[in-house]
Amino acid sequence: MSIRVLTCTSLTDGRPQLWAMTGTGDVVTSWQIGGTEADPKWVEWQTFTKPAGAVRTLMGAPLLDGRPQLWAVTTEVGVFTICKVNTHPDAAWSNWTKFKVP
Numbered sequence: 001m002s003i004r005v006l007t008c009t010s011l012t013d014g015r016p017q018l019w020a021m022t023g024t025g026d027v028v029t030s031w032q033i034g035g036t037e038a039d040p041k042w043v044e045w046q047t048f049t050k051p052a053g054a055v056r057t058l059m060g061a062p063l064l065d066g067r068p069q070l071w072a073v074t075t076e077v078g079v080f081t082i083c084k085v086n087t088h089p090d091a092a093w094s095n096w097t098k099f100k101v102p
Helices: none
Strands: 003-010 016-022 027-031 046-048 055-062 068-074 079-083
Touching: 003 068, 016 055
Parallel strands: 003 055
Antiparallel strands: 003 016, 016 027, 027 046, 055 068, 068 079
């Protein structure tokens, strides 16, 4: 798998989660499953839902309540965002929504 873009943010329990855009335009994710080990374990890369259009870049950051949020810029449609639906680290993700830009 070739990776073109990589971004990271933390889950609400502090574990990092990575997202990557592959050379084929897919979005994949992995997150740490071991907490304080010297050599932490990670979930195998998994396909992550992507917004409409071809993803050009990704960025992740935490919301004020600690939930991770991800933004994607697409070529045809614009900027989209997605976040966890609540603060539980295993919570579901919302649907991608269009992010209003100037």
